[in-house]
Amino acid sequence: MKSITCLIVDDEPIARDIIAAYCKHLPQLTVVASCDNALEAKAVLQQQPIDVLFLDINMPVLSGISFLKTLRNPPQVIFTTAYKEYAVDAFDLAACDYLLKPFSLERFIVAVDKAIDRLQPVQAVLQTAPEPVAEPYVFVKADGKIYKIAHDELLFAEASGNYTRINTTAGLLMPGMTFTSFTGLLPVSQFLRVHRSFVVNKSKISHIEGNRIFVGPHEIPIGSNYREAFLRELGV
Structure with a gap:
């Protein structure tokens, strides 16, 4: 060991x-x-x-x-x-x-x-099983409303207790659902787990510097247990 x-x-x-x-x-x-x-x-x-x-x-x-x-x-x-x-x-x-x-x-x-x-070693992706063909959007309930979020509008998501902080091109949403529940709705080919508390839209990454991912003005940490698999998914 x-x-x-x-x-x-x-x-x-x-x-x-x-x-x-x-x-x-x-x-x-x-x-x-x-x-x-x-x-x-x-x-x-x-x-x-x-x-x-x-x-x-x-x-x-x-x-x-x-x-x-x-x-x-x-x-x-x-x-x-x-x-x-x-x-x-x-x-x-x-x-x-x-x-x-x-x-x-x-x-x-x-x-x-x-x-x-x-x-324990983890995979950078949300799951390893073949993913079914899914619609290019998700629905979440926040602030008494139901929002439709296109995958391409979703920048990254962050765990926040029993809530999930969803950062989109239109702003921030905090649905009353756990991080695990929310990430389970996302396609693994597009959204990568980079930290125990963060998942990132691969297409929105502007650059990576050290153990930080930059998505527009946002900095997202790369967990040490996720780094190797994450970089492998990017092909670098």
Whole structure:
């Protein structure tokens, strides 16, 4: 099994030691650094790829929640905190799990397994089965209305909790449907999954720079688990 790189961020030395000790029970985990503040952790993330980030929330200077918001393409995040009131904010940021201190080794392993599941290789396309011939548009319900969106008008879509942010040439729509439900309506030959939270209309991409896709004025991150398959779909 491929080694999974981990970064521990917590301002309490004892808390960092406990997580490091738990990691030693799982041979596939490799702790590459242990930091006592978010700014130090940011430097580590800039220097090397990290698969799983164990992140405390209540820290001086920059909280774990604020720190995660600064990351363009974050690793899998497992929050570790003594404050349960931050749970909603954590999951709004697509955190993998939320461990409430003190947590057991058993609960820690459950969280790590969730992160490993998310790290499994994925396909850049929405599905691999042959797609049926479909109409060149979709219907979605938003703001009490039903909108017809032609595939060619759809720029990209983004997961937003139980909603989906649909960016079109005419503007933004937020239907009350999950990202998975919406992307299931789209033809895989035209719309590519480039991140766990983004799908892009291939024909609308103006250029790609590093781990960013540009669609008009919009910048869309490319997830590390999607990059290889995405570029292969583009033939580059």
